[in-house]
Amino acid sequence: MKMEIENKKKLFVDYDGTIVNSVAATCSCYNEDFKYYEDFVPVKWWEVNTWNFEECNCATTEYINTYFNQQRFFDRLTYMDWAKETLDELKDDYEITIVSLGHSPNLKAKGIWIQDNLPYCKFVGVNFEEYTDKSHLDMSDGIFIDDSFKNLITSNAIVNICFGDKYSWNEDWTGFRCNNWNDVKKFLKGDESGN
Ligand SMILES: [Mg+2]
Numbered sequence: 001m002k003m004e005i006e007n008k009k010k011l012f013v014d015y016d017g018t019i020v021n022s023v024a025a026t027c028s029c030y031n032e033d034f035k036y037y038e039d040f041v042p043v044k045w046w047e048v049n050t051w052n053f054e055e056c057n058c059a060t061t062e063y064i065n066t067y068f069n070q071q072r073f074f075d076r077l078t079y080m081d082w083a084k085e086t087l088d089e090l091k092d093d094y095e096i097t098i099v100s101l102g103h104s105p106n107l108k109a110k111g112i113w114i115q116d117n118l119p120y121c122k123f124v125g126v127n128f129e130e131y132t133d134k135s136h137l138d139m140s141d142g143i144f145i146d147d148s149f150k151n152l153i154t155s156n157a158i159v160n161i162c163f164g165d166k167y168s169w170n171e172d173w174t175g176f177r178c179n180n181w182n183d184v185k186k187f188l189k190g191d192e193s194g195n
Pocket residue numbers: 014015016017018146147148
């Protein structure tokens with residue numbers, strides 16, 4: 001059993017925008033809170049293309065940021081398509097570590113969410129008070145999946161995979177991209193059989 005664990009490949013995976021649709025949960029909270037405001041227009045998550053949710057123009061960035069520390073944000077979180085199914089499958093071959101940035105209440109809530117929903121994943125919370133990216137973590141023996149250009153270019157993983165559709169926060173990425181979790185599965189399974 002011990003040998004089996006040691007032989008697993010390492011996979012480091014981002015949380016927000018990679019495993020779960022944090023943009024959709026944020027829009028859901030915003031659309032509820034500001035619906036009676038004069039300038040309000042419902043914001044559809046797939047139309048958000050700014051890191052700071054500028055589309056949510058009735059709210060300040062500070063207000064939006066408070067969502068990430070609230071239980072209702074986590075209650076509204078949904079998986080990115082096929083994320084859960086793919087992770088469930090990959091766990092047999094990979095030691096999966098979820099690496100995510102946040103302020104301490106957010107990281108505390110994320111830890112609980114992961115324990116409840118993806119208990120086979122390890123969790124490394126990176127505090128915004130100390131770091132702006134994930135470069136202090138040694139990923140030199142693994143594969144890293146993230147939707148943020150900044151995190152990808154500063155990582156030392158063997159393979160860095162940009163997750164999802166093109167957004168302003170990753171449009172400059174010229175490396176390998178997986179548009180969805182089916183692509184991730186195909187790549188990682190292919191990678192496995194190619195070795
Ligand atoms: Mg992300």
